[in-house]
Amino acid sequence: MNSDTLVKEAIVADVKKIVSEDQVVTDYEALYDASSDRYRKYAKAKRVLDNPIPTAVVYPKNAEEVKELLMYANENGINVIPRSGKTATEGGLENWKDLALVIDGSKMNKIIKIDPYNMQATVEAGVRLQDLEDELRKIGYTTGHSPQSKPVAQYGGLVSTRSIGQFSTLYGGIEDMVVGLECVFPNGHISRIKNVSRRAGGPDIRHIVIGNEGTLCYITEVTVKIFKHYPDNNKFFGYLVNDVETGIKVLREVITNGYRPSVARTYSPEDARQHFYHFYEDKCVLIFMAEGPEGIVEATGKGIEEAVEKFKDGVYKQVDSQLIANWFNQLNWTQQTIDDEVQGMIDNDKHDGYTTEVSADWETITKIYNNVIDRIRNEYPRAKDLTMLGGHSSHSYINGTNMYFVYNYDINCEPEDEMRIYHHPIQAIIVEETLKLGGSMCHHHGIGKYRNEWTKQEHQSAYYMLETLKEAFDPKGIMNYGNIYPVQEGYKYQK
Numbered sequence: 249m250n251s252d253t254l255v256k257e258a259i260v261a262d263v264k265k266i267v268s269e270d271q272v273v274t275d276y277e278a279l280y281d282a283s284s285d286r287y288r289k290y291a292k293a294k295r296v297l298d299n300p301i302p303t304a305v306v307y308p309k310n311a312e313e314v315k316e317l318l319m320y321a322n323e324n325g326i327n328v329i330p331r332s333g334k335t336a337t338e339g340g341l342e343n344w345k346d347l348a349l350v351i352d353g354s355k356m357n358k359i360i361k362i363d364p365y366n367m368q369a370t371v372e373a374g375v376r377l378q379d380l381e382d383e384l385r386k387i388g389y390t391t392g393h394s395p396q397s398k399p400v401a402q403y404g405g406l407v408s409t410r411s412i413g414q415f416s417t418l419y420g421g422i423e424d425m426v427v428g429l430e431c432v433f434p435n436g437h438i439s440r441i442k443n444v445s446r447r448a449g450g451p452d453i454r455h456i457v458i459g460n461e462g463t464l465c466y467i468t469e470v471t472v473k474i475f476k477h478y479p480d481n482n483k484f485f486g487y488l489v490n491d492v493e494t495g496i497k498v499l500r501e502v503i504t505n506g507y508r509p510s511v512a513r514t515y516s517p518e519d520a521r522q523h524f525y526h527f528y529e530d531k532c533v534l535i536f537m538a539e540g541p542e543g544i545v546e547a548t549g550k551g552i553e554e555a556v557e558k559f560k561d562g563v564y565k566q567v568d569s570q571l572i573a574n575w576f577n578q579l580n581w582t583q584q585t586i587d588d589e590v591q592g593m594i595d596n597d598k599h600d601g602y603t604t605e606v607s608a609d610w611e612t613i614t615k616i617y618n619n620v621i622d623r624i625r626n627e628y629p630r631a632k633d634l635t636m637l638g639g640h641s642s643h644s645y646i647n648g649t650n651m652y653f654v655y656n657y658d659i660n661c662e663p664e665d666e667m668r669i670y671h672h673p674i675q676a677i678i679v680e681e682t683l684k685l686g687g688s689m690c691h692h693h694g695i696g697k698y699r700n701e702w703t704k705q706e707h708q709s710a711y712y713m714l715e716t717l718k719e720a721f722d723p724k725g726i727m728n729y730g731n732i733y734p735v736q737e738g739y740k741y742q743k
């Protein structure tokens with residue numbers, strides 16, 4: 249038995265003294281699964297991952313156990329990867345250290361309190377979003393949060409990645425929903441941020457935790473706002489438009505006039521083909537959903553129609569709203585969908601697909617879109633292998649919107665080379681063009697481990713603040729090594 253194995257066995261024995269034996273998993277399949285996330289899904293499915301597997305996956309049952317585990321890891325310099333629903337897309341769960349504990353919060357899954365009078369709900373961080381949503385729907389309320397991963401993602405991950413849902417134009421992103429929370433730092437300190445409607449008690453410390461991607465602290469409890477739900481009033485609108493620019497102009501008109509449809513999206517024709525092949529007619533697709541009390545829905549609908557009328561020269565035609573309603577009903581991914589995709593890759597696929605989501609102001613977003621598409625088509629050496637290249641804007645704000653680039657390709661190389669030959673160069677073009685024009689390289693998936701090479705460019709002089717947070721809260725650097733913050737050791741996996 250070599251010394252590495254002895255060290256790992258000693259760690260597992262120690263951890264079993266902190267929690268009970270049945271809370272510690274060390275079988276090879278579980279560790280292989282825990283060594284990465286959906287970022288390198290093809291290499292993972294083909295079993296050619298080259299990064300270390302973690303030492304153990306641990307399932308704490310409460311904040312006290314999380315505290316003991318973090319203190320142990322901190323004292324012994326062991327990497328900690330916080331884990332929730334495992335839907336991370338940017339390498340946030342990938343392990344780059346020989347000694348690592350994956351701390352999985354999914355056994356902390358109690359809905360602690362639903363408080364309709366004060367319009368908030370408190371959950372342990374391992375509660376699945378779908379489970380809280382189902383409970384709220386029974387009493388006429390909603391979380392307002394609906395990422396496509398809703399059936400699987402849990403609150404720890406949702407908060408930690410600054411996730412956003414399909415109805416964000418009305419309800420906001422997770423950062424607009426979190427009222428208070430509890431989190432544990434590597435030195436064992438437990439902080440509780442209290443639940444108040446607003447305060448001016450110094451900087452908003454929730455934002456140190458929201459989006460930390462497991463690099464500063466472990467989230468154990470979350471309180472979120474809840475909303476009254478009026479599903480019977482929902483109205484859908486769909487149009488075919490001539491180009492992305494017109495679609496974005498209509499979105500801008502609706503939002504800047506003060507309307508808040510819950511859904512406001514424009515798809516490029518290539519992306520529209522994936523979603524609306526039965527009616528898109530080679531055009532861009534523009535969709536809206538209005539929800540809320542009847543009067544608001546009616547006014548929002550009128551606002552949408554007025555905006556469409558203003559840009560009618562670029563609008564090809566309106567489509568049956570039922571087509572849009574039907575599409576929404578099958579949009580979310582379940583665990584089964586995720587598993588089926590992986591199985592497809594194991595069985596036969598030599599094909600993969602990715603997304604890179606960026607944001608910018610209204611003026612810039614179309615320029616970014618055009619520059620990116622142009623560069624990928626003309627500069628990328630494997631452009632002939634692309635089976636799809638396009639994008640959509642799906643989250644809009646008073647001062648701008650996002651662009652969700654989508655690209656699929658045939659894999660004509662060994663599985664271990666896929667990311668270097670295909671995904672990385674395409675993602676690099678998207679990030680470069682976005683940063684060059686002043687946008688943000690990551691609208692909602694987080695930085696993870698595969699966009700950290702651009703973190704300093706993303707934040708520029710404000711990187712000082714990000715770096716100082718890491719030094720203050722995680723001085724020994726045990727929290728999710730390689731996430732957000734660039735590290736030399738990561739380069740071999742990235743390029």
Ligand SMILES: Cc1cc2nc3c(=O)[nH]c(=O)nc-3n(C[C@H](O)[C@H](O)[C@H](O)COP(=O)(O)OP(=O)(O)OC[C@H]3O[C@@H](n4cnc5c(N)ncnc54)[C@H](O)[C@@H]3O)c2cc1C
Nearest residue numbers: 332333334335336340395396397402404405411412462467
């Ligand atoms: C099919 C699919 C659709 C998606 N759609 C969307 C979408 O519409 N909108 C969107 O925003 N995202 C989307 N995502 C991305 C992903 O679902 C989100 O990032 C989600 O918030 C991750 O939650 P999770 O519970 O799965 O977290 P995990 O994947 O387990 O972890 C994500 C990150 O959070 C950290 N983390 C996890 N738990 C904790 C904790 N308790 N404390 C501290 N850090 C923690 C992890 O270390 C990791 O870096 C999608 C992903 C998939 C696979």
